Amino acid sequence: xxxxxxxxxxxxxxxxxxxxxxxxxxxxxxxxxxxxxxxxxxxxxxxxxxxxxxxxxxxxxxxxxxxxxxxxxxxxxxxxxxxxxxxxxxxxxxxxxxxxxxxxxxxxxxxxxxxxxxxxxxxxxxxxxxxxxxxxxx
Numbered sequence: 001x002x003x004x005x006x007x008x009x010x011x012x013x014x015x016x017x018x019x020x021x022x023x024x025x026x027x028x029x030x031x032x033x034x035x036x037x038x039x040x041x042x043x044x045x046x047x048x049x050x051x052x053x054x055x056x057x058x059x060x061x062x063x064x065x066x067x068x069x070x071x072x073x074x075x076x077x078x079x080x081x082x083x084x085x086x087x088x089x090x091x092x093x094x095x096x097x098x099x100x101x102x103x104x105x106x107x108x109x110x111x112x113x114x115x116x117x118x119x120x121x122x123x124x125x126x127x128x129x130x131x132x133x134x135x136x137x138x
């Protein structure tokens with residue numbers, strides 16, 4: 001299960017919409033790997049693409065440092081799909097397998113295919129995709 005505060009949830013949706021027509025992306029952090037997400041860090045899509053996202057290496061390191069200085073651990077990545085459902089693409093699965101082989105991170109996808117954004121979260125381990133419940137209070 002992934003716990004998101006209302007502020008974090010709304011921030012992810014707003015960042016996804018603001019990124020149109022490109023995919024939007026960012027990282028999020030919690031006090032522990034199993035804790036509720038405390039902070040969302042919106043980031044630029046270095047790929048500047050409507051169909052994929054990429055982090056700038058320097059920005060990624062800066063976000064990791066900011067989280068660490070706040071006593072938090074980066075526990076996942078959020079990105080949007082501008083024209084498809086909120087389900088990991090083959091590219092998403094390949095990236096998760098390459099950068100998170102132990103399946104520690106949460107992969108949040110915000111679909112903008114329909115007028116109302118849809119947010120879903122997954123764990124991806126060894127190419128296997130498992131959807132997880134997203135809990136947002138209120």
